[in-house]
Amino acid sequence: MSHFGRSGPPDISDTYSLLVLNITFRTTADDLFPLFDKYGKVVDIFIPKDRRTGESRGFAFVRYKYADEAQKAVDRLDGRMVDGREITVQFAKYGPNAERIHKGRIIETAERSRHRSRSRSPRKRYRDDYRDRDYKRRSRSRSYDRYERERHRGRDKDYRRRSRSRSTSLDYKGRGRGRFDDERHSRSRSRSVDSRSPAQRSPSPRRSPSPQRSTSPQRSISPRKSPQGESPANHSPGGHSPTPRSVSPRGRPDASRSPSPRNSNGDVSNFGLEHEVIKLPTLQ
DNA sequence: GTTGAGCGTT
Numbered sequence: 001m002s003h004f005g006r007s008g009p010p011d012i013s014d015t016y017s018l019l020v021l022n023i024t025f026r027t028t029a030d031d032l033f034p035l036f037d038k039y040g041k042v043v044d045i046f047i048p049k050d051r052r053t054g055e056s057r058g059f060a061f062v063r064y065k066y067a068d069e070a071q072k073a074v075d076r077l078d079g080r081m082v083d084g085r086e087i088t089v090q091f092a093k094y095g096p097n098a099e100r101i102h103k104g105r106i107i108e109t110a111e112r113s114r115h116r117s118r119s120r121s122p123r124k125r126y127r128d129d130y131r132d133r134d135y136k137r138r139s140r141s142r143s144y145d146r147y148e149r150e151r152h153r154g155r156d157k158d159y160r161r162r163s164r165s166r167s168t169s170l171d172y173k174g175r176g177r178g179r180f181d182d183e184r185h186s187r188s189r190s191r192s193v194d195s196r197s198p199a200q201r202s203p204s205p206r207r208s209p210s211p212q213r214s215t216s217p218q219r220s221i222s223p224r225k226s227p228q229g230e231s232p233a234n235h236s237p238g239g240h241s242p243t244p245r246s247v248s249p250r251g252r253p254d255a256s257r258s259p260s261p262r263n264s265n266g267d268v269s270n271f272g273l274e275h276e277v278i279k280l281p282t283l284q
Numbered sequence: 285g286t287t288g289a290g291c292g293t294t
Contacts, residue, residue: 008294019291048292058288088289096292 010063015043016070016104017092020060023047024083027056031083036062039076040069061092070104 020032029045036042044063047056064070070091078089091104100108 017292021290022288025287046293055287057290059290059292061292085288090291092291094291098292101291 010044013106015063015065016067017095017101018062018064018070018073018104019088019090019092020062020077021058021088021090022085023056023058023060023087024085025056025058027060027083029060032060032062035077035080035082036064036073039073041065062089064104067103067105 018036023032027047029047032045032047033042036045041064042062043065045060046063047060049056062073064073074089074091077087079086080089081087092101095101095106099106
């Protein structure tokens, strides 16, 4: 949208787009127009706005008809003080439809760029990109711990699994591109998750009252996914203690094996087997 | 009235 009275992008065929960064959130196209028009014919000015709040997102696109004029505007206006902030003016790199742009001029059509994005840069969809950018920006500027936690989360499988099961991420997406509210929600939510994690994470209090029974629910869960139960047992740190005992007898014999006399004969294996056989029914 | 290191609208 521009204050030129047109809706949607005008003829972008022969225009040169400048990206104007760091403008105030209050700055409008009307404010920018006289400034940029001084250096050439401005075809259009567009300031992306937040869909939810309708507020400016802090940058603008100024389209010039001629490249040299655009270049001049970059030279003159880059670093200029506007509304109390030093704006940055540079040639846009991406077009409105994600076309590749060189010096503000589109050098690739949308179709081509699509082809490219498929093979080279797996650019997410429109909305995702929107959200992603917003998210990134926020985390950087506002809270580092959030950013770090995000990274941590990527590593910690347990955390990811839990959050997914609780459909936290879904909520995120559903809420979409909220800005302030989103942040607030996410913060409070994350805190609640933190407070909850110890309770959920440590099954020990649950198991302590009835250790014998605890095996049965575990068994009911494990055969469902994988009868071997290897991967879940290894991945979950909480269920570490109960699993090796009942499921994988190998872990234990290791300890008993080293002291045992291996030199004597094959009886050793028998001995170990006996141990296993005995131990399994005892636990169950 | 609110944020800030980034690339796009009916």
